[in-house]
Amino acid sequence: MGQERTEPVSGQGTGRDLVDEREVLLRARDVTVGFGQKLILENLNLDVYRGEVLGFVGASGTGKSVLMRTVLGLNPRRSGSIEVFGQDYDEATDDMRREIEKRWGVLFQQGALFSSLTVKQNVQVPLREHLKLSARLRDELALLKIEMVGLPLDAAEKLPSELSGGMIKRAALARSLAMDPDLLFLDEPTSGLDPIGAAEFDDLIVKLKETLGLTVYMVTHDLDSLHSICDRIAVLSERRVLVEGTIEDMMQVEHPWVKSYFRGARALKRV
Amino acid sequence: MKLTDKMDAPNLVAAQDGALLLLTASGAWGIRQGATCEKLITQVALRLTHSVICVDLKKVSFLDTAGAWLLQRFQMEQAEQGRQVQFLYEDERFDILLREVDREDVDNPPEKVSGNSFLNYLAGVGEATRQLGRDTRDVLAMLGGLTATVTAAATHPRRLRPVSIAVQFQRSCMGAVPIVCLMSFLIGGIIAQQGGFYLKQFGAEIFVVDLSGILVLREIGVILTAIMVAGRSGSAYTAELGSMKMREEIDALQVTGLRVTEVLILPRLVALMIALPILVFMANLAALFGAGLTCWWYLDIVPNSFIAQLQAAVTVDTLMVGVLKAPFMALIIGLIACMEGMKVEGSAESLGRHTTVSVVKSIFMVIVVDGVFAVFFASIGF
Numbered sequence A: 001m002g003q004e005r006t007e008p009v010s011g012q013g014t015g016r017d018l019v020d021e022r023e024v025l026l027r028a029r030d031v032t033v034g035f036g037q038k039l040i041l042e043n044l045n046l047d048v049y050r051g052e053v054l055g056f057v058g059a060s061g062t063g064k065s066v067l068m069r070t071v072l073g074l075n076p077r078r079s080g081s082i083e084v085f086g087q088d089y090d091e092a093t094d095d096m097r098r099e100i101e102k103r104w105g106v107l108f109q110q111g112a113l114f115s116s117l118t119v120k121q122n123v124q125v126p127l128r129e130h131l132k133l134s135a136r137l138r139d140e141l142a143l144l145k146i147e148m149v150g151l152p153l154d155a156a157e158k159l160p161s162e163l164s165g166g167m168i169k170r171a172a173l174a175r176s177l178a179m180d181p182d183l184l185f186l187d188e189p190t191s192g193l194d195p196i197g198a199a200e201f202d203d204l205i206v207k208l209k210e211t212l213g214l215t216v217y218m219v220t221h222d223l224d225s226l227h228s229i230c231d232r233i234a235v236l237s238e239r240r241v242l243v244e245g246t247i248e249d250m251m252q253v254e255h256p257w258v259k260s261y262f263r264g265a266r267a268l269k270r271v
Numbered sequence B: 001m002k003l004t005d006k007m008d009a010p011n012l013v014a015a016q017d018g019a020l021l022l023l024t025a026s027g028a029w030g031i032r033q034g035a036t037c038e039k040l041i042t043q044v045a046l047r048l049t050h051s052v053i054c055v056d057l058k059k060v061s062f063l064d065t066a067g068a069w070l071l072q073r074f075q076m077e078q079a080e081q082g083r084q085v086q087f088l089y090e091d092e093r094f095d096i097l098l099r100e101v102d103r104e105d106v107d108n109p110p111e112k113v114s115g116n117s118f119l120n121y122l123a124g125v126g127e128a129t130r131q132l133g134r135d136t137r138d139v140l141a142m143l144g145g146l147t148a149t150v151t152a153a154a155t156h157p158r159r160l161r162p163v164s165i166a167v168q169f170q171r172s173c174m175g176a177v178p179i180v181c182l183m184s185f186l187i188g189g190i191i192a193q194q195g196g197f198y199l200k201q202f203g204a205e206i207f208v209v210d211l212s213g214i215l216v217l218r219e220i221g222v223i224l225t226a227i228m229v230a231g232r233s234g235s236a237y238t239a240e241l242g243s244m245k246m247r248e249e250i251d252a253l254q255v256t257g258l259r260v261t262e263v264l265i266l267p268r269l270v271a272l273m274i275a276l277p278i279l280v281f282m283a284n285l286a287a288l289f290g291a292g293l294t295c296w297w298y299l300d301i302v303p304n305s306f307i308a309q310l311q312a313a314v315t316v317d318t319l320m321v322g323v324l325k326a327p328f329m330a331l332i333i334g335l336i337a338c339m340e341g342m343k344v345e346g347s348a349e350s351l352g353r354h355t356t357v358s359v360v361k362s363i364f365m366v367i368v369v370d371g372v373f374a375v376f377f378a379s380i381g382f
């Protein structure tokens, strides 16, 4: 390709030494994923550190969801390795996988609520599966999570088909938070939410991050979220992580897409 | 934290301090220890006599929303009984967590309406009656829509959507040929063998040809094929329409100015009504072939005498009795399948239920229609 390549910018502002010492919760190395002839991701490398909120951006169709699904072990990959909680997911035994699955929470782009279960039952699915809690505590924890994500309590007994798009997102978030996970994967959590709801969401994530040490891997297009809660931002483009760093770093990048994303008309309007 | 790291077990120790009860919590108070924590806290709550209780959380190594909720719930319950619970902690994160879970209404989930069981029963009957009314209206609406579409198609043949019909025909007819023929072949053979076994005892084995010929052409061929098609295409129609309904695709068609009856239902019905008679005819051939082979091997009736006897036993009318029923059965199967598909609501469970209902109903209706035809043909002496 004759195109000029932008070198990855890595956390200059935050001090490199500090970054390197932090524990890596999620490590992807040389990940290549393709469908048929078409490669979506090629030799992609990515680290997610404990306790950080990583925001993932990229144009629609660049493979953000595919990468998330690959990391979760849902998509086959052509090559590369993925380590979660310091454990190679491929080599993990069934018990280890269960342990990993207990410790992560996932919000899919379309919500992926179980359509035959009410919202409350949806939130209780992981609790039922992994823990022996009393029925009362299970009910209360489910309702607690439902309230925390900003759903009205009467939504608890509703079926997913009776919810609006934004409510589905919130219910799915409640389910992903059910087990108080260490690592949270969110695919466009605030798309479909009203701006106030999105701000409440940001607050909740910050609160959980500060109190529980939650690590968040978040695909988002919400510039407000990127500015206010993301410790680090990674840009997916040209089948790899093009640049990563803090929001200030992003402002310096000269790549055309990154530039128009962070410094374009829409981005500047919010100032 | 590595995957194998274990957390310390939670504990709660009570100590008296004058008029005040001091509870010292230690270890991890997280959701994974939830069951233990709840037990600890309820045990303590049972034996409370003090009016002021302090819970010392300084030794708690880990607290999450579940642990915080248990503590918060304890505080709320005790407050109701006039007791005061205070938490002691240095970690300000605990403060944020405890305030985050301080939600009174979680304790009292919205009550389900239970009421009088007899009244509930009556309400159920009423609801079922209304549902029956709605179902009838839906069937009539669909039939009306179909009639309107067919009438319109008389002047604008393109509205019959020949391409869709061809595609549906390909799926419901061509795809079904192998299995329908195989099944009929076997059934034909079995009828001949079973009939032959008994007729042989009277030396009347040649009448096996009459028996299987008439049975297959008039009844077995069409019934079995209709049942197979109900299971194969009927369930597919219900599932297709149902999942389109679930994902608002039907609504999208509607607002794009396309009529569901015209685009989805009519092509399927027409295709099925063309397909079933053809399938029945092929099934008949396969069954007679099976019967012929069995007669040859098992009863030593050579093909030539089988054919001669068959020509004497059956006429074109016998064949027509079976084939004529086929379009009606196809209409019933298709209508039921599409109706059930359109009734699917948001959940996967509803899709499964309606698919089951669709197959069960259409197989039952196939038998009923067959019975009606038997009466009809008997009274006109066909």
Ligand SMILES: Nc1ncnc2c1ncn2[C@@H]1O[C@H](COP(=O)(O)OP(=O)(O)O)[C@@H](O)[C@H]1O
Pocket: A035, A040, A058, A059, A060, A061, A062, A063, A064, A065, A066, A067
């Ligand atoms: N199962 C699949 N089969 C073939 N192509 C796929 C599949 N899933 C995704 N893709 C393709 O991968 C690319 C990235 O998709 P996705 O990750 O969903 O994009 P986004 O970054 O908007 O989330 C798209 O071009 C899409 O067409």
Ligand SMILES: [Mg+2]
Pocket: A064, A065, A066, A109, A187
């Ligand atoms: Mg996506």
